[in-house]
Amino acid sequence: MHHANHYYGHSHVLARYCGLDPAEVHEIRGYLQHGWNIGDGMAPDHEFTPGIPLFVWSEPTRRRAWSLGRRPVHVIGAPWAYLLAMDPITDTGPREGTIYYPFHGWEGQHVVGDHDGLIEEIRATEDGPVTVCLYWQEYRSPRLRRRYERAGFRVVCHGYRGGWYRDLDPRFLARQLAEQRRHRRVASNRLCSAIFYGILAGCEPAVYGDPMRLEGERSSFGGQTRVERQWAALHGPRIDPEVARPIAVAELGADRLLSPAELRHLFHWPDPGARVSTPEGVAR
Template identity: 35%
Template sequence: MDIQNHYYGHSAVLAAYAGLRRPRHIAGLLQHGWTASSPVPAHFADFPRVGTDPRQRRLLVWSHGCRGWSPSDEDRETTPIGAPLLYLERQLRSQGWTRSERLGPVFVPFHGTRLARVTGAHGELARQVAKVDGPSTVCMHHEDLSDPEITSAWADAGHTLVTAGRRNDPRFLLRIMHLVGNASRVSSNRLSTAVLYAAAVGTPAAVWGDPLTFGAQSSTAVEQLRSTWPEFHTSDPDDGSRPVEGAAEADTAATALARRELGAEHLLDPDALRGVLGWGRTPSLGPGLQYYAASPLAKAAMVLGLTKRSEASRKAMTEGGIATNPMLWLRNPLAALPRPLPQGLAVPVATEEPPHVDEWHAAEQHADPSGG
């Protein structure tokens, strides 16, 4: 019922797993990234009534086994279904896919958004990564590709820059899986979704280096990540090293934790998944009407202050470094507008090599600038 249901190729992956040629409108809201706190205020704040009657529209989260939040603390019911990446992994493994280390080290810098920028010494971090892991494949978020200071910092340090694309690209998750599934190690300077993805599929994953500054976020947020999920943080954040002794056991523990955070225990079979998403034999009109009409109006009212966010939502956004000034949201008025549903994926699915940033920029010259 909202564009976030189709972020990062999630609905495309779920449709392929469910045996559909292309995604449909979902009867509810789907969590679109791992969160250190509850996804209810973090992702679903613009729709405070969704989930009050799960028989009509559900709040679909990845897991009820996360360390950062408990479903019993929420004022709305949530339904855990597992992260789309785990459905992609299940499809790939059924086709004989296994992970490799042919890409060598991969680094995923903590990225900014159109509402909050990541600031700090990007050049120093890039040189630190080159010193510790050598020239690496660095996956840049598309929001940072418009900042030459950031991209040149990483390129000048000798790294290869790629991107998984815009968040509305149905092949986004295929490219992320290509990276995390073929890396010798995936690292980031903040605990984030990519780190969990890597660990979940069995790739060594670590958080180290300068976390940099993100929007209005305080330093306590970084400290909380380290104290709550120590398994992903290196013992020496200055050089990214890990003790050799016990490394295999540590990786196994990190994989188990990541799969719990991503909801591996909640994965559904294709029939059950279609039922939870509201994908019956024939498409339903209700979610489509909500997607094209009700959802944009509800979000506009929230941005303009006509509808008030809950205290939990305001707190989550503040702790996440996101300012709630309406003018910041209105700078990109087309970003939240609904657009045609994404294309489906070929079945059987396969991972896809991410384009180099130069190739991506060339393709973007002919793409929709409001892609989000």
């Protein structure tokens, strides 16, 4: 129903898991969480129709949404976790370097911060090659891109998230997963979806550097102060992967994945029947 359900190819990943054509746009009867946050899982700029279900990633998010009066709310797990269930790690070859995700803006707000200071901190912290992944908005700024390139970093962009049913990218998460599996570490200046994704993808996590801010940023649900306090174990240039992994599993709901039949029922999607095979490694 909502165009944000298709951000980053999320609905396409879930369609593939459900045995439907991932190249097509499959409407979801409800609102799908499209990024990790410390509130009810939904973007603050979205307007909601009462009674339409929310599909959130984790049980902690469901409890927060419930406390805010959201009804009904279903825990389904993050699309990233479904992607990993379909495409588990098989290549155990060597990984190299760090992929770093600077905090990014969005179409309605730009980031304010010291990129040069962040670059110096990355160079002082990382002991291998660095790939900097910029959000499409920052990536389209040649001046900003060159600042990271001049520092000797490889600069990439996973793609455009899509919006209002235009420029949809079913392969966004697949490209992100391929990049992360090339790297030994995943890092950012804020705890974010990409850090949790990297932990599940087998990277050593790190969160350090100027957290920057959005123009006109409001500290909803406790803001950055709460994030640093509640998830203190996930902040710092060196984080124990054994400590980080169970936290990532819980925040992404990787232990709460539904079967294809259950997802199809919740989303009001058709049963592909015998005409479409179940994704490899996934029980119907």
